[in-house]
Structures are given as structure tokens and as C-alpha cells.
Amino acid sequence: MKQKGFTLVEMMISLFIGGLILGGVMFTYIGMKVTTKDTMTIGELQESGRLAINIMQRDIEQIGFWGTYYDDSFTAVNTDTLANPGTDCFEGLNNGSFPDFATASNFRTIYAKVAGESKELNCLNNPIKSTDIIQLKFLQGKSLTVNTVTNETQADENYFVAEQEKAQFFRGTVNAATLNVNATVWPYSHHVYYLSEQTYKVNNKNLTVPALMRKRLVGGSINTETIMEGVENMRFVFGLDTNSDNRVDTYRSIQDMKYTDWENRKGILTVQVFLLIRALQPDPGVKIKNQTYTLGEDEDKRVLTFTDNFRRTVFTTTIRLNNVGSNLWRI
Known part of the structure; x- marks a missing residue:
């Protein structure tokens, strides 16, 4: 019996249909791959911004809390202090x-400035210019138990011993026998957050990325820590109470802040934080031309324009200083 095969036309039609199906599958695969990559990049931006804000928020919220010490200022009469480290972060009077x-002048527990020089606050080398720097001094965590404080304190840490009208900054192991029965002991911290470019080697190539950095007081020295890569710009706006009604009356950028604002323990009630987060590596599939990002809505708002292949997003939040105001924290 004579068998029949496919004709040339039938084969061409079959190949054409098969090609369409294969092309559709490949197009779908490529689309899903691009979408997955975009989703991962956006997720990384979201996570970086959220973590960076959360880390700074924990510190900022503690400003103004001094345990059971109730005086409005630190003086030679009511406070025993320590010498500032030689590599300390400071600027202006009483800001170490x-x-x-x-x-x-009063001891400054919060201070900020815009980076403009290769060295800022005596301790920051090459911060990214036109980005903000914030300096914070606060008590961290919960108070240590007086009866067991000798075992809970460490030789290379700093502490604050608080009584109602007496304060003591102390470094090292605290001797419980020397403390008043009503005293409270707290870990003491001095942090400075700023932005700097960091260089890493990836696949034998140098990759330079902006990063949120922190200077931290450890014992009698200042240590440097990388907090989060990808933070490209940072800005702060301060909400002030100017008439002691425990409400924000005005918002001021760093440029508008006066030295008396920094020294007033009751004045700064809120801090608005603006972060511009950038992907660590460029995306060839993204072509950005004159893309504008705005940090803030005030007269001194920072407007940034980019033409490159980096994905970016802006994060903002307002942090309340719970322990500052016309009624200072009492426990």
C-alpha cells in the first residue's frame, strides 16, 4: 500500500505554527524574568529604606530621656562628667x-548640619556633600538593676547614673556599693549618622555605592560602622515648639536652625526624615532621563535630578521625640 507523507506546504505551516508557540513561550519567559528582577529590586529598595529609618528612629525617639535625673541641664554642681575622646565627633560649644x-552653653543632645567639607564634626572623613548629618546622644535600652549592676556593666562601655538632682557619666564596671539606693543606671550612647561612598569588589570589579554610616562612641573612642548600603541622600526637618505649649509651631530646615534651637532641651518635638534610596547596581533595562526626586516640601526642599540606569525611591517619616516638650519625661 502506498503511504503518504507531509507535503512541503504542510511542513512549512507546521514549522510556522511551532515557531509562533515557541516564540510566545520565550516571550513569556523573558517577561516573567524581567518582572521578577524588577520585583526583587523594588523589594530591596523598600527593605533598605525601611530598615534605615527604623534604625535611626529608635535613637531619635530616645532624645531627651535621662532616666530619673530631673534637672533641666548638666552643670558642674549636679553632674560628674568624663573627658571627651581625642577623636570625638563635635562642632560648636558643648557638643562632644x-x-x-x-x-x-547647654549640652547639645541633638544636632545636625549639611555636609559641605571633606571633614565634618572633627570625625567624619569625606561625607557625601549636600547630604545631612545628624548627631544624637541618648540613654539606650532599659535601666540596669542596681543590686546586680556590677555584673551587668562592662569595662569598655559608657553609662549614665541618674538620681533626681545628681547625674554621673561613667565608663567601665559600676560598683553597686557606691550607688544611692534610688539611683538608676543606663547604657549611654553617642551616635552620628551620615552618608559616605563605600567601594566593594564584585566579580573582580570595584563597585562604589553610597551608604548610611554611623560613628559610635565605644569606651573612650569613636568607631565607624556601615549601617545600610544604597542610601544616596538624607535630609532632616525639625518641628519646634516656640511657645511652650507642647505643640509644633514651626518647621525648620538645618539652614534655618539657630544655635539656641539646638541647646533648648524642650524645643525640638519632631524630626522629619527624608531618604533617597538607590539600587546598588545599574539596570540596563531602565533608562532614566531627567528623573526628579524631591526631599521635603518647605522652602529649602532638596530637588535632585538624575539621568542614569539606577532605580530609586524616596522614603519619609516623622519621628516624635516622646521625652521632649514643656513637660519633660518623668518616671
């Missing part, structure tokens, strides 16, 4: 890690 009684 510990109170300085040689000056008449």
Missing part, C-alpha cells in the same frame, strides 16, 4: 560626647 563645663 560628654558635657563640657568650660562653656556656658
Whole structure:
């Protein structure tokens, strides 16, 4: 019996249909791959921004809390202080890690400035220019138990011993026998957050990325820590109470802040934080031309324009200083 095969036309039609199906599958695969990559990049941006804000928020919220110490200022009469480290972060009067009684100004527990020089606050080398720097001094965690404080304190850490009208900054192991029965002991911290470019080697190539950095007081020295890569710009706006009604009356950028604003323990009630987060590596599939990002809505708002292949997003939040205001924290 004579068998029949496919004709040339039938084979061409079959190949054409098969090609369409294969092309559709490949197109779907490529689309899903691109979508997955985009989703991962956006997720990384979201996670970086969220973590960076959360880390700074924990510190900022503690400003103004001094345990059971109730005086409005630190003086030579009511406070025992420590010498500031030689590599300390400071600028202006009474703005080091510990109170300085040689000056008449109040001890600054929060301070900020815009980076403009290759060295800022005596301790920051090559911060990214036109980005903000914030300096914070606060008590961390919960108070240590007085009866067991000798075992709970460490030789290379700093502490704050609080009584109602007496304060002491202390480094090292605290002797419980020397403490008043009503005293409370707290870990003491001095942090400075800023942005700097960091270089890493990836696949034998140098990759330079912006990063959120932190200077941290450890014992009698200042250590440097990388907090989060990808933070490209940072800005702060401060909400002030100017008439002691415990409400924000005005918002001021760093450029508008006066030295008296920094020294007023009751003045700054909120801090608005603006972060511009950037992907660590460029995306060839993204072509950005004159893309504008705005940090803030005030007169001094920072407007940034980019033409490159990096994905970016802006994060913002307002942090309340719970322990500052016309009624200071009492426990």
C-alpha cells in the first residue's frame, strides 16, 4: 500500500505554527524574568529604606530621656562628667560626647548640619556633600538593676547614673556599693549618622555605592560602622515648639536652625526624615532621563535630578521625640 507523507506546504505551516508557540513561550519567559528582577529590586529598595529609618528612629525617639535625673541641664554642681575622646565627633560649644563645663552653653543632645567639607564634626572623613548629618546622644535600652549592676556593666562601655538632682557619666564596671539606693543606671550612647561612598569588589570589579554610616562612641573612642548600603541622600526637618505649649509651631530646615534651637532641651518635638534610596547596581533595562526626586516640601526642599540606569525611591517619616516638650519625661 502506498503511504503518504507531509507535503512541503504542510511542513512549512507546521514549522510556522511551532515557531509562533515557541516564540510566545520565550516571550513569556523573558517577561516573567524581567518582572521578577524588577520585583526583587523594588523589594530591596523598600527593605533598605525601611530598615534605615527604623534604625535611626529608635535613637531619635530616645532624645531627651535621662532616666530619673530631673534637672533641666548638666552643670558642674549636679553632674560628674568624663573627658571627651581625642577623636570625638563635635562642632560648636558643648557638643562632644560628654558635657563640657568650660562653656556656658547647654549640652547639645541633638544636632545636625549639611555636609559641605571633606571633614565634618572633627570625625567624619569625606561625607557625601549636600547630604545631612545628624548627631544624637541618648540613654539606650532599659535601666540596669542596681543590686546586680556590677555584673551587668562592662569595662569598655559608657553609662549614665541618674538620681533626681545628681547625674554621673561613667565608663567601665559600676560598683553597686557606691550607688544611692534610688539611683538608676543606663547604657549611654553617642551616635552620628551620615552618608559616605563605600567601594566593594564584585566579580573582580570595584563597585562604589553610597551608604548610611554611623560613628559610635565605644569606651573612650569613636568607631565607624556601615549601617545600610544604597542610601544616596538624607535630609532632616525639625518641628519646634516656640511657645511652650507642647505643640509644633514651626518647621525648620538645618539652614534655618539657630544655635539656641539646638541647646533648648524642650524645643525640638519632631524630626522629619527624608531618604533617597538607590539600587546598588545599574539596570540596563531602565533608562532614566531627567528623573526628579524631591526631599521635603518647605522652602529649602532638596530637588535632585538624575539621568542614569539606577532605580530609586524616596522614603519619609516623622519621628516624635516622646521625652521632649514643656513637660519633660518623668518616671
